Amino acid sequence: MIATTMMVAASGIAVSPEIAIATMAALTVYAIGLLPGGRLTALEVLAAQALVVGLAVFLIPQDYLRSLISFSQGGGNLPIGPAIHILFYACILLIVVPRLLAARLFESSAGASYACALGIASLAMVPPALGRCDASHVFLNGLGLFTVAFALFARSGTRRFLTYTVAYLLIVFVYFQVSNARTYGISRSQLESAATLIKADFVRLVARSHFSSSQTANATRPETPASANAIGADPYARFDVYDALGLPYGSYGYEKSLQRYLWGQKRVIPEKYMGALDIYDESQLQERISELARMPRIVVQKNFLKLYEHRDPCKENQQYLAAALLAVRSRPCVHEPLDADIEMAKFIDSHYQVEAEIGDYLVMKRCK
Amino acid sequence: MLSSGIAVTRSRVIRQVPPALIYTISGAATYYLLCVLPYAFPAAAYPRILSASYVFGFNNKVAILGLIAVIAVLTFFQVKSRFGFIDDLPEQVAVRRLDGPLVKLFAVASLWYLALTVTIYFVVAKTNGFYRFDWESSHFIWHTRMMYLYGSRPYLDFVTSYGPALAYLPAWSYSALKPFGISIEASYYVLHYVLNLVGLAALTMLVNSFAIAPSYKRIAFSSVALSGFSLPMGLSGLLIRYLLPYVGLLCVHAANAYEVTRKSSGA
Numbered sequence: 001m002i003a004t005t006m007m008v009a010a011s012g013i014a015v016s017p018e019i020a021i022a023t024m025a026a027l028t029v030y031a032i033g034l035l036p037g038g039r040l041t042a043l044e045v046l047a048a049q050a051l052v053v054g055l056a057v058f059l060i061p062q063d064y065l066r067s068l069i070s071f072s073q074g075g076g077n078l079p080i081g082p083a084i085h086i087l088f089y090a091c092i093l094l095i096v097v098p099r100l101l102a103a104r105l106f107e108s109s110a111g112a113s114y115a116c117a118l119g120i121a122s123l124a125m126v127p128p129a130l131g132r133c134d135a136s137h138v139f140l141n142g143l144g145l146f147t148v149a150f151a152l153f154a155r156s157g158t159r160r161f162l163t164y165t166v167a168y169l170l171i172v173f174v175y176f177q178v179s180n181a182r183t184y185g186i187s188r189s190q191l192e193s194a195a196t197l198i199k200a201d202f203v204r205l206v207a208r209s210h211f212s213s214s215q216t217a218n219a220t221r222p223e224t225p226a227s228a229n230a231i232g233a234d235p236y237a238r239f240d241v242y243d244a245l246g247l248p249y250g251s252y253g254y255e256k257s258l259q260r261y262l263w264g265q266k267r268v269i270p271e272k273y274m275g276a277l278d279i280y281d282e283s284q285l286q287e288r289i290s291e292l293a294r295m296p297r298i299v300v301q302k303n304f305l306k307l308y309e310h311r312d313p314c315k316e317n318q319q320y321l322a323a324a325l326l327a328v329r330s331r332p333c334v335h336e337p338l339d340a341d342i343e344m345a346k347f348i349d350s351h352y353q354v355e356a357e358i359g360d361y362l363v364m365k366r367c368k
Numbered sequence: 369m370l371s372s373g374i375a376v377t378r379s380r381v382i383r384q385v386p387p388a389l390i391y392t393i394s395g396a397a398t399y400y401l402l403c404v405l406p407y408a409f410p411a412a413a414y415p416r417i418l419s420a421s422y423v424f425g426f427n428n429k430v431a432i433l434g435l436i437a438v439i440a441v442l443t444f445f446q447v448k449s450r451f452g453f454i455d456d457l458p459e460q461v462a463v464r465r466l467d468g469p470l471v472k473l474f475a476v477a478s479l480w481y482l483a484l485t486v487t488i489y490f491v492v493a494k495t496n497g498f499y500r501f502d503w504e505s506s507h508f509i510w511h512t513r514m515m516y517l518y519g520s521r522p523y524l525d526f527v528t529s530y531g532p533a534l535a536y537l538p539a540w541s542y543s544a545l546k547p548f549g550i551s552i553e554a555s556y557y558v559l560h561y562v563l564n565l566v567g568l569a570a571l572t573m574l575v576n577s578f579a580i581a582p583s584y585k586r587i588a589f590s591s592v593a594l595s596g597f598s599l600p601m602g603l604s605g606l607l608i609r610y611l612l613p614y615v616g617l618l619c620v621h622a623a624n625a626y627e628v629t630r631k632s633s634g635a
Binding site for chain 1 (some may be wrong): 532556
């Protein structure tokens with residue numbers, strides 16, 4: 001019992017802070033629910049969790065809780081609107097969770113404690129679902145609840161079960177995956193080219209298996225950019241004259257081929273932040289700008305240099321919410337938006353000067 | 369004595385309120401508390417926050433507390449006759465045998481996930497353009513490169529929003545597969561698939577534990593498995609991550625049931 005609890009609690013902590021909270025909240029309520037009959041088991045569950053938390057505090061740096069704190073203070077949050085995904089999630093919460101929680105009110109058994117704890121796990125997943133409440137966060141954080149809901153509706157009759165199943169498939173599968181495909185732009189021609197690419201790689205793999213010596217040679221060489229074969233290594237070879245380069249816009253500001261090339265050559269300056277990711281407030285933004293200021297030479301895409309010009313962040317936020325179906329009507333901005341990319345672009349444009357132009361990219365040198 | 373008094377009062381109150389009225393009031397209250405009231409409590413102008421809620425003066429905390437309050441009230445209004453899901457769930461979930469067709473569905477779902485992973489890897493991930501569909505994978509691959517090339521440490525040398533497993537596993541996966549000529553991206557996709565299998569196994573276990581007809585279990589499993597593949601390919605979107613609190617709890621409950629059974633049979 002102790003070993004199982006420790007493993008479960010440790011797994012929750014290892015995955016992410018909010019999952020750790022949901023897991024341990026559920027386990028705690030389960031243990032309390034076992035009282036008074038299962039006093040010893042309850043004690044074991046609580047003690048095992050306390051031990052794991054103690055170990056985690058000792059082993060994991062404090063910054064582990066950084067994102068949780070940022071989110072709880074409102075960072076990255078989106079206003080909740082009557083969007084399909086939110087209405088569906090809220091309906092299922094209201095139908096399922098009270099019944100689970102009430103289980104322990106009606107009877108005192110391990111099964112009832114388990115049901116109640118399932119309800120607590122679902123409640124603990126509400127803040128991550130409704131903080132940054134786009135379809136992705138709501139559906140993923142609601143997956144456990146939706147799964148349990150299948151059981152509840154199955155126990156309520158065939159008609160209810162089928163109604164729920166159809167609604168679930170239409171909303172969580174079709175609506176979610178189609179919106180994903182639309183957001184990231186998957187075209188028919190891309191899908192058609194899949195077969196060609198898979199076939200080419202399969203043929204290459206089969207050929208390699210016939211020449212084991214060349215396979216060994218491949219295994220020992222450093223990571224080579226795929227772009228070298230596809231578009232030629234020459235354009236990126238011009239970066240070789242620089243020892244170290246900062247990539248202030250992280251993985252979203254550069255083509256994969258360039259990223260593979262620069263990382264493969266070990267020319268990328270390691271940074272604490274990857275682009276503007278995980279920046280949720282002014283102090284973090286300041287930390288990011290200070291980090292940027294320490295880089296003697298950076299690479300930026302030409303389009304990103306004047307990223308701050310002709311921007312209306314308020315309107316962009318309104319458009320984003322409308323696209324995410326989170327706003328029925330446009331709301332006025334009550335506070336001035338803060339955009340980390342825009343602030344970085346301003347800093348780069350005023351503190352760096354162009355040293356070289358390589359394809360679509362600029363190598364910039366710190367001048368102030 | 370006191371609790372039985374409360375239960376009697378509760379029961380009387382509930383019987384006097386028509387269910388339709390409860391649903392109407394709770395629906396309207398939820399809408400108001402979730403979508404309207406939070407605008408009355410905007411965040412302070414300083415310190416500035418990067419958030420659309422901050423920009424539009426919406427307070428997510430108020431919304432979440434409001435929803436939890438409605439759930440608490442609805443919990444009070446539950447009556448046993450309407451509750452029929454868990455009360456006859458056997459205590460010995462650990463010894464519940466796996467449904468054969470469910471295992472076959474697990475195999476089908478594993479192949480479907482493999483097809484999706486391979487397709488996305490070859491069609492999207494291996495290309496030279498910008499990250500698009502595979503955007504969520506980019507953070508993990510970026511940090512894996514930092515760890516592998518520079519020995520960077522999560523939380524200390526770079527910021528990460530997730531737990532240590534999601535930082536170290538890609539690095540370990542690459543270290544293990546590199547001798548076979550596998551690139552960082554390919555090793556990441558291998559790991560992604562393996563963890564998805566773990567997620568599907570967890571889903572099978574969870575669904576199998578429900579006290580419902582096998583046909584319903586199969587439909588439930590298929591529906592969740594079908595929708596549980598997160599296309600942006602981040603480890604953050606894995607099925608196992610979101611099922612962990614539920615499956616973890618099931619494991620502990622099963623361990624408890626096993627111990628109770630063992631003790632009673634021993635006695």
